[in-house]
Amino acid sequence: MLIYSDPADDGFARGPVYPDGPWRAADGIQRGSVAQIQLKAGDPQTPGRPSVKGARRIPPSQAPMLKGLVPTTPISYGAAEPLLRALNGDQVPEEWQGGLPFAYRFGPGGTKVHLDLKNTFQVRPLWDVTVRIPGSEHPEQEVILGAHHDAWTSVVVDVSRDIEQAKAWQRAAEALQARADAALRKGDTAAFRRLNDKIMQTERDLLTGAGLPGRPWYRPQVYAPGIDTGYATQRLPALNDALFVDRNVRSAKAYEARLFGSLRAATRTLAPEE
Structure with a gap:
């Protein structure tokens, strides 16, 4: 071929x-x-x-x-x-x-x-x-860019709470972005590093130790390569595979519970420190 x-x-x-x-x-x-x-x-x-x-x-x-x-x-x-x-x-x-x-x-x-x-x-x-490229205005600040970080039927699963939790996560992420922009304007590198730590922890929050159905080594819950899409991303891959590949409602409900827990944890991680 x-x-x-x-x-x-x-x-x-x-x-x-x-x-x-x-x-x-x-x-x-x-x-x-x-x-x-x-x-x-x-x-x-x-x-x-x-x-x-x-x-x-x-x-x-x-x-x-x-x-x-x-x-x-x-x-x-x-x-x-x-x-x-x-x-x-x-x-x-x-x-x-x-x-x-x-x-x-x-x-x-x-x-x-x-x-x-x-x-x-x-x-x-x-x-x-x-490669490290020092900034012309704030060389003491660091922005990390990467490529290929190696480190997506007729049944019903209620995901309404996941939608609401995802919206809460989005609001928390937007608020964190505003705080990060403010820290950069002030040149507050310590605050910016703390916010960066929150982002890294959020990435971990959105993983599942159970992995995807039939692919336990893939742990992202929000997006991953689809089982038949090659490079193309499949959103909510665990739910998609459980519902449309395995057609297993019980498995889908279990993955939905994990997704909800991860979204809630990620939202808490992004919240401002008291």
Whole structure:
């Protein structure tokens, strides 16, 4: 199987491409498109645990992320263009038409590909890259930015209390943002650090030790990769999986109770100190 990112989703059809803009260039490949991150992200051999030196590792044959795989490789839309252009057959529905400048067709005929993949499973060291850029006005203040922090039927579950609690959480978050802005204007780094600690604790409040249904290593309750959405986020993933994947009302009610408790804890964490 060949997978590519179409320019209608990420490419020239959306705007200027790299290096002139943020969108994918014709030779850009999204390697993450072939990963089963809905089952497990990070090191496949240490599900739910940090991949550190000396960590207990499971064999690749037991890794959830590596099960049920088919030979797959990602390619760029530049490489996909001649393959798609050569296809014959009926034209695809309008909603399947991508951004390349020709009609997409189902096939068959016109295209032949020889795919030869050689995959190996090896443990190799990785490094986190940390860069510090001192501010021109307040170099003593720190703002941390990160990418890929590794660290989404016919039954009824009442989530009305969760909605109200989420609104309370939102109000508390907006109030904390106002306090943080005031601290920055005053140059009160101590107050800003205390508020930052509250934000970090809130992230922990919104985790569940039980994990998601069938994926205990995924602990976020507000958003996570959907079981069949790849990179796309599934809101309230535990409730979604319990209701629409497992169709288990009892499980959904249990996860709803955990969600409510987490939202309440996060709201209390964001509250001003007395």
